[in-house]
Amino acid sequence: MWAGVRILFLWKVTRIVSVTKTNWDDYLLQVGFFRRLAHLFPGLFLYYTNTNFNLETSAAYAFIYFSASLYLIVTSFLVLQALISGIDKIYQASEYAKKAPITGFIQVARLLVTIMMIFLIISLLIGQSPIYLLSGLTAIAAVLLLIFKDTILGFVAGIQIAANRMFNEGDWIEIAKYGVDGDIKEIGLTVVKVQNWDKTIATIPTYALTTEPVKNWRGMTKTGGRRIKRSINIDMKSVVFASKEDLSRWSKYNFLEKYLHRKSLELAEDEKKTESEKRDLVNARKLTNLGTFRAYVDNYLKEHPFVHKDFTCMVRQLKPSEVGLPIEIYCFTTTTEWIAYENIQSDIFDHILSVMPSFGLRVYQRVSDKSKSE
Structure with a gap:
């Protein structure tokens, strides 16, 4: 039954998307957002109708509740990942992509969604609220700062780069300290990929773009x-x-x-x-x-x-x-x-x-x- 519902839903959505004049819904369809969204229906049905079966005290109720919750968490994670991919495609197709890259922010969003999913699954397995797990993070905050040091520095650098429009993909840059001289191929959360003129690929920390002397030849190209x-x-x-x-x-x-x-x-x-x-x-x-x-x-x-x-x-x-x-x-x-x-x-x-x-x-x-x- 649910397979038929999903097929009907996707068929209807595909027809609506094909007749609209906007492009954003086409990108969401390409990354599978609507297809993954259709998988939420059976999980929501089981989660909210489980109480009607009068199985509150039985092991069957606990199993159905646990399975429905786990299914909803994983499916919601996949839906959000598809939504993030769709937002990335929509932005890359716009004229703003040439002015400010958001690859770092996209990667941060994916990381946060992944961490959120892990917390929800762990809280479901141990039967505790996610807030209980978050309260325990203060004890290991220093360790987390060391683990995610490059991620945090890269995220802050990404904000500076995007806000000040310092660099963009395709810019020709030179960084003497790292021996970099070529075009930026990707500005990620933790690393920047640069293709040198000898066709080698150099990777440098993202925060190096804001902490090291960098020559950007974009002005020469524009003039x-x-x-x-x-x-x-x-x-x-x-x-x-x-x-x-x-x-x-x-x-x-x-x-x-x-x-x-x-x-x-x-x-x-x-x-x-x-x-x-x-x-x-x-x-x-x-x-x-x-x-x-x-x-x-x-x-x-x-x-x-x-x-x-x-x-x-x-x-x-x-x-x-x-x-x-x-x-x-x-x-x-x-x-x-x-x-x-x-x-x-x-x-x-x-x-x-x-x-x-x-x-x-x-x-x-x-x-x-x-x-x-x-």
Whole structure:
């Protein structure tokens, strides 16, 4: 009889779910929530109708009461687990899943339901109220704190992560302490799974995301630009004033035509103001090959089709050292895709290194053909 009731119930529910426009009931049907819910009917029937059999003092009454109670506890546990799975599926299908993961909370809910079931079964076996068992937990609270230390820390960290939207599945993170560099695959209650770029899977404690220094590349991905910050060391012996022949040759470069025209006007105006010093090679303003080279690279980057126009773009000198004068390229690409980014960066520096001899500049390196010949 009960098999027929369950079949009729599931058939009716399936028909209702199929005609509704919402999706949440479809997910509940997929995880078996309604199927497990139908199993509660025979247990409830036996539990509430047992007294009508006038068996209160017999062993049969105790057996039926115990069996019905145990059946209801286990079935309710399965129903709640299915409900939690359905909630997880509903949330993962929503747009909020991309903003805040709830995997840790789902695991906490499963753990609490499991603990509740265990307490109810033990109380049923010993014939005591569940409150009686809970009162005894105070004596072993310290032991439980040690056992569930990672669980408690992970739960607290999960609240911080979800509330502040610090991390999400799919984020690219780096944690130097654990050697982690890759995408987050799952944020669980106690551990976080990260797939490194070498395709290995690293697991770290969830609370490490809030207690350790973590670099999250999500901002870079969202803005659509990835930074290039790399320098070339110039041999300072190759830095000289530009001659008229150099200026004439460089003025034919597309990226320098406007710059040199503007500078020539500035220098001419400066000579008028400092007539007495125009023959002083030390104090007179003159262009250098390095300064013109920086202007060339700056204009080259601003005209590059794959350099982001809305972000910072500059070519600057850094502090000189025993390995030369660093010229740093600071800009952002128009893509964040790894391979495309590396190709763009390589093409830019290929061009810069190739054009440097045209300005009479040399790259500093500790061992080179030039140093050997000298």
